[in-house]
Amino acid sequence: MSSPTRDTMLLKTPFHSRVEAACALNDWGNWMGYTTPNAYFDVELEYFAIRSTTGVFDLSPMNKYQISGPDAETYLNRLVTRDITKIGINRVGYAIWCNDAGQVLDDGTIFRFSDNEFRLCSYQRADDWLAWNSLGFDVTVENVSTDIAGLAVQGPTSCTILTLLGCENLNQLKPFGMAHYEFEGRPLMVSRTGFTGDLGYEVWVPPESAEALWDQLFELGRDYLIKPFGSHALELARIEAGFLQANTDFMPAEEVVRVGRTRNPFELGLGWLVDFNKPLFNGRAALATVQEKGSKYRFVLLDVDGNKPAEHSFIMKNGKVVGTVTSAAWCPTAKANLAYAQLEMPHGVVGDKLIAEIYYQRELHWTQLYAPCKVIEAPIFKPARRWQTPAPPH
């Protein structure tokens, strides 16, 4: 594993020189120990690049684990709740994994390279859990996070730009598919995946290729209005697209110290990822009991009246608090004031009418607002181009 350059407390990604040059606002945040931009020049404009042209996000800090060996498939199948055998070669699957108590540890994507070779991409560091999971399996788990640099290239013109870069027939790639290319003599892998809910790709290269990749992408994409975007714009896009964020919408079970703060997949609306046809996976026994007895919480998407984001709001029903908001934003394309909330059962069936208690400040003046809101089906933003193959041309 090559080690990233480090001259401050935070690590720098292989794209850092380019990211730094592009970061006009000099607004940095700490993402998993890496210095990453919250915003480059304007959050709304960055967001609109994702939705209207192409936005580029440096996702190198994501944790990547190479999982290989004769037992790689059975290993992963015990690790995650969904059936891995259904992920074909050169396909990617979204998955969650739980502890024995059936509480969600994290979510991520699994890339299948061959029968016995996978890559797990996770938000949290998972070295310890993955190592314990390997007991009794003929499998090698290697943290390759710093061996691979990644860019999310997302938006309606993304396919066109990447095709110009040399990714031939990329428009034929189906959602959650992977394709392999060469870039300046080194391997380049593209997956049709992303965290924005739009047509988009993730591009993976060795760190040595990172700066050249960035330079060429922005050069070739200039006419297609390519822009970099930071974590704030991503937050808007992912809320609109219906994606959950670990540590924001749920607490990874390993990090929780207080009783009752963890959540099972059903409580996060992720029950569809739990496959009881598998005889064994971490959390199965506990989740079977949950399925029988029911959960305590429900995770819902709320359409909130008005334009004040219901950040950290209490959600009330008949004057009584029945839940709290985990993420909220005014979403420009959906033109809706959205909030994710965890509600106590039985509240939260689609159509339920509730009240969000919102506090906001204007020029040091705080205002309290009781905004009516309604439980709606997620996600609200689902453009046809996200699922179309061939990807629509521009």
Added chain:
Amino acid sequence: MTDYDAIVIGAGHNGLICASYLARAKHTVLVIDARLVPGGCASTREFAENYRVSDCAQWLSQLDKTVVSDLQLSGAGLVLSDPKSTISLQSDASHVTFDGDTVIGATIDNEDVTDYRSFRSQMRRFAKVLATLYNGRPPKLVERNWTDRITLLKLGLGLKMLGKSHMQDLMRLALINIYDVMNEYFKHPALKSAIALDAITGSTMGPRSPNTVFSYLHKATGEFLSESGTRQVIGGMGALGSALASSAEAAGVEIKLGCKVKAIKKTGHAVSGVELIDGTLLSSKIVVSSADPTTTFKSMLGYAQMEAGMAKRAELYRNRCGTAKLHIALKALPTFTGLNHAQLSQRLIIAPPMDDMETALNPMKYSEISDQHLFDISIPSIDDPSLSPEGHHVLSALVHYVPFSPNVGWDEARQSLTDQLINEISAYAPDLKSLVVASELVTPADFERTHHVTGGNWHHGELSIDQALMMRPFPGSTQYKTAVEGLYLCGAGAHPGGGLLGLPGRNAAKEIIKGGALA
């Protein structure tokens, strides 16, 4: 339709006891054991031609009396000696004798005699509270369940009944080490070290290790569970194994010996039987393992067959052991300086002052051989002439602290350590060496190989508070039911295991019957 209602892995005392209770409840039960004789660690073996000895456990002090009566073991041939006193051998022959609540010795003053009596009565009080937990399944602390609540209530009541000062004393002492408690109670070094020896037997702990008060109390529960006192089984411990096997067979249990289980098999998410080493598959509604938890989970079921958190706990389960056994065939009864013939049949211990005990532990930590050892000696052929040719004798000794695998390797260390140990005992019995016909050293590694106990730990896992009671063997697999459906534990690795109690076997059977898995 399955071949059996229950398959019990291991014909050790707990396996046979569990099987007997299940069979008495009209279930079809098969017991399988890799060894050729029943009894597991309760076994007698010929270690030299015509010399036999209890080759693992040598004293019976904790076997539950309800088990003895329920399974009619006396009728099945179990004969015990009278209770033994313990004699701590001193190099100047001023030996110290412990008999019940009395301690006698030329150098023991009256204050220590009185303190010994009050120490015993205090430990009895505490052990009695602990024993309230031993007669049933250990309570879980968080689940709302009336059986567990009642057990906790009984425990609470037991603690309350101690009265304020005794309760405070228990809280103060329970988690500390025997070294400090001994220094608090007594002056005489032999008194301190004799008691400390009981606290470290079968472990890798020294007198200063935490948990040693707990392990002492665990042993002391024997006074409430068993016919009181330390006794010898006539015919060797194997006679207990045979008695348990006959009782089980009389109850309808089928016992297959010399048959090694290769794997515990699952169908879907639940255990459905076992596969033998010859490939035979046997099916059952449940599998009950009396093998130690590491053998059960790691070797037989396999970590890949359980959820990862459970595999992690199983892997972290500690079963180190620093106890070996020395067997000596003698052409005549040896002379121990200052002991008469009657005293030779008692339990003889060699326990140097506690600081030396602690020092003796140090080399073992680094897989080296110590210069000095601790001994718990029995000459069983005095009460039981069947063990040796006429006029000859056998000496059997538990020896602490012996590493599992010394750095130099057992091939090199075995004979020199055997000679060294005989020399160490000879300091108290000058003619011993001249009487030796044959000798044998059984190391922890040998125990692992011959008795199939991981780490050679005959408690089936270190007896420490984090691996005891409601946490034995580890959370998620307590109360005899493991986290894998259809797989149960009934060995010493389950509550209140460690030692020859028979309660894990009995309690497991009761829980299985009550739980309705066989209905």
